[in-house]
Amino acid sequence: MAWLRRLHGLGPLSVNLIFFYGTAIIRTYRTEIVMAQMQANRDDRIELRTTRDEKRLLTAAAAHERLDVTSFIMRAVLPAAREVVENAERISLSERDSLRVLDLLENPPAPTPALLAAARRRIARDGKSA
Numbered sequence: 001m002a003w004l005r006r007l008h009g010l011g012p013l014s015v016n017l018i019f020f021y022g023t024a025i026i027r028t029y030r031t032e033i034v035m036a037q038m039q040a041n042r043d044d045r046i047e048l049r050t051t052r053d054e055k056r057l058l059t060a061a062a063a064h065e066r067l068d069v070t071s072f073i074m075r076a077v078l079p080a081a082r083e084v085v086e087n088a089e090r091i092s093l094s095e096r097d098s099l100r101v102l103d104l105l106e107n108p109p110a111p112t113p114a115l116l117a118a119a120r121r122r123i124a125r126d127g128k129s130a
Helices: 002-008 035-040 052-064 069-089 095-106 113-126
Strands: 013-020 023-030
Touching: 052 069
Parallel strands: none
Antiparallel strands: 013 023
């Protein structure tokens, strides 16, 4: 199945083989989660408090998707969590700011008196240069 993933570039795939008069017709479906593999590694727990109506809604929605409630919630929540973390950890610079950073890296300014004093204090404290 690895060759099929590379061929289509679709990531994890679910593959159905249909034999029609001795010929295999391959139908591929893009999936975002391979549930059987992911559930085997889930050892930690999170408590989630809901109202009775919210729980009924989640249970019904999961059933319609043929998933357990945990898988249904994780499928919806993990992409949002990844996006939040990525946005919090990434700094986006304008073209002007990017050029300024590159210029400072290539041509750093001379150290200020305060920076030189801090370096001397550190060397005196640690007994070595950093």
